[in-house]
Amino acid sequence: MITSTFRHLPGVGAAFEERLWRGGCLTWQDAAARGDIPCRKHEAGTFATGIADSHARLAAGDAAWFGQRLGAADQWRLFAAFRHQTAYVDIETTGLGWPESHITTIALWDGFQLRTYRHGDNLEAFADDIRDYKLLVTFNGRGFDAPFIEQTFRQKLDMAHLDLRWVLKPLGYSGGLKRVEQAFGLDRGGLAGVDGYTAVMLWHHWKNSGDDRALETLLAYNAEDVLTLEPLAVHAYNAHLAGLPALPEHPLPQCLRAENPFRASAEVLRRVGVRAA
Template identity: 40%
Template sequence: MRIENSFIPVRGVGETTERRLWEHGITHWDEFDGSVVGETLAGRIESFIDEGWDHLDRGDVSVFADRLPAASRWRLYENVRADTCFLDIETTGLDATRNDVTTVSLHRAGETKTLVNGRDLTGERLATELEDAALLVTFNGQRFDVPFLETCYDLDVSVPHLDLMYPCKQIGLDGGLKAIEGQLGIERDLPDIDGREAVRLWHQYERGDDAALETLISYNRADTKNMKPLLETVTNRLHDRVFEAACATR
C-alpha cells in the first residue's frame, strides 16, 4: 500500500470514510472525483491531493507522518523504501539523564553502520547519518531510542518516524523485538544476548576486552537489520487486512 491510496491524513476523514471511498472504487488519489463525500470534505480532499503530489515529488513524507496515527505510518514505507533508515541503540541503562548510549546501528540500502561511544558516536555524526533519510524506523524508538539520543546528544530528530511496535500490535504481534522475530521465524545471530547482557559486554569492553565490543556490535546490528524483514511482513499483512479487504467488497 502506498500513500496515494490513503485518505485518512485529510482532516475530517477517518477510517470509516476512507473505507467507504475504497468500497466505491476510489482506491487511489487519481480516482477521486468528489463523489461519496460532501462538498466541503471533497474540497479538503482535493486540496490535500494537490499538495500531496508536490510532497511526494520531493520525496518528503513528513506531512503524511504528522497526520497519520502511529499505527498507520506503515503506509509510508513503500514510497520511500530505498531511503528508509532502520535504527537501534544500546545503552548502559534506561535513564537518559544518568546513563550513556554505547552503540548506535543504522541500516539503510543494504548496508549497516555502527557508531561506538568514544570512537565515532557524536551528535554531529548522528545528525549527518539521519539527514538524508526519508523515513526512520525503530522498535519502541518513539518512547526510548529517539528521546534517549535527543537528550544525550542535544539532537532534534525531525525525520518522519515509524515505530514498528504499534503496527505490530495491530496484527497481534506483542512483546519485544526478539519475541516477535521468533513468532515470525526471523532468525538472528547471538539469539541468547539481551539488554542486560549488552550492558555487561560494554563494561567488559571498558575494562579492555575488545572481543566484548565486537559481540555487542553484532547484537546491536542484528536488532537493526532484522527490523527490515519484520517491517515488510507487517506491511504486507496490514495491506491485505486494511486495503485489499475493503477493495474486495466492491
C-alpha cells in the same frame, strides 16, 4: 500504498476511508476526478485541497509531512514509497534514563550498508548521517531510542517514524522484538539469550578489560537488532495491505535478513553470565 491513503486528510477516519475505497475511490487520482468530497460539514472544501497538497508533498519526497498526519499504527503506509530512503536504527545504552545513562553504540542499516557508532569514538557522526534519510524504522523507538537520541544530540528526529512495535500490534504480534522474531522463526544463533542488560555488561566488560571481543559481541547484538527490522517491516506492510479492500497496490517481495558482519564471542558471553543457547 501512500497514493491510496486518505487517513492523513482532515476529517478522514478509518470508516470514511473505507467507504471511499468501497465506492471506487481507490487513489488520489480517483478522488481528484470526483472533485471535492466533504468529510464533515464544517470541513467541506478541504478534501480537494488536501489531495492536491498530497500530490505536491509526495513529489517533493516529504515523508515527514505524511508522518505527522498519520497515527503510529498507520506509518506502514509510507514504507513502500520511502523504502530506499529508510534508516533502520537501534541504540544500546548504559541504562534506561538520560542523562544518568548514555548511548554506548548505535547501529544504522539502510538496506545496503550497515554503519555502527560508538561512544568515545565516532558517535557524533550519527547526528549528521541520520539527516540523509526520510523514514526512520525502529522497534519501540518512539518510546526509547528516538527520545534518547534527541536528548543526546540535542537534535530533533523530524523524519517520519515507523515504529514496528505499534505497526505489528494490530496484526497480533506483541511483546519485545525477540518474541516477535521467534513468531516469525528468526533465529539469533549465538546471540540467543542476549538482552539489553547483557549489552550494558558487555560495554562495561570491554571498558574494564580492554577485551575487544566484548566490544564486537556488543556490536553484533546491536547490529542484529537493526538487520531484523527490514524483513519485519516488509511483512508488516504486506500483512496490513492484505487486510484492506482490493486496492491497486502490490505486496513487496519478502527479503531475507542481511548477514551480520560482527561475531559474538561465546567465551565473553559466559563471562558476563549468558548461558549458551
